[in-house]
Amino acid sequence: MAKLHVSTTINGEPMEFLCEHSDTMLDALRGPLGLTGSKEGCASGDCGACSITIDDRLICSCLMLAAEAEGHEIRTIEGMAHGEKLHPLQQKFLEMAALQCGICTSGMLVASDALLRKNPRPSEEEVRFWLAGNLCRCTGYDKIVRAVLETAAEMQEQGLKEFCQ
Template sequence: MSRIHVTTKVNGDETEFLCDAEATLLDVLRDELGLTGTKEGCGTGDCGACSVTVDGRLVCSCLMLGAEAEGCEITTIEGMAAGEVLHPLQKKFIEMAALQCGICTPGILVAAKSLLERNPDPSEEEVRYWLAGNLCRCTGYDKIIRAVMETAADMRRAS
């Protein structure tokens, strides 16, 4: 089977990889590039654990082929922090204990960041709607929603 050569940008770095034609972006991120922060929950795009942004658009990486990443800019959970400095959402999730087992957390954080980039002042209803594609078995979502809302408020005050 032939492998496909892909040139892309991942978390700000120019990246090249070879992948099988049927390999998902999730498979490539985890197995080829060693970016294991992106999790596989369902493999069908229903849980959001594998959420990343591709050219600024939130996508389930289990539903996108790795070859489709050609020329794209991809941001994963590993790209949220600025070096050793956590993103405000990551800090707030820790501070407010808005996580438990950690399988869903990377996807929720990537989705929440995507929301706040589009709308820095979301209502609770908008946060709930935006994160509806991210399933969590461990929490009741309350701490997650509150952490996103508080981060949005903190970021607005800081700007």
């Protein structure tokens, strides 16, 4: 069977790629699109290391067919910083050591960003349940949860609108 041609928007840029019918969005990102920031930890939607957003909805890209990206807007970890300026969540993860090995970090950041867009001042419990689909084996989640809560507090104080569009 011939490959499918897909036109989509990735991190604000119009993109085209070819894929097999059975390829997942994660396959397309890591393969033809060369965006390896999204990681494959399980390929079954259980670990969240491949978290992306499609039209602002948080999903595991291993559970989405690549062909479904046609006409939609995809955001990945590679689109999170604005040039040299890190997103406040990225900066806070660094300052608060909210990562150890870093394999879950892309997914954690994409998921945390999706949370703060929906709920700019989450409680600790809300952060914990929102991130329950993102496995981390290194940190015990403590510093991740603290970094998300502190970013939320700072973003609200400083009104960092540029990252909330």
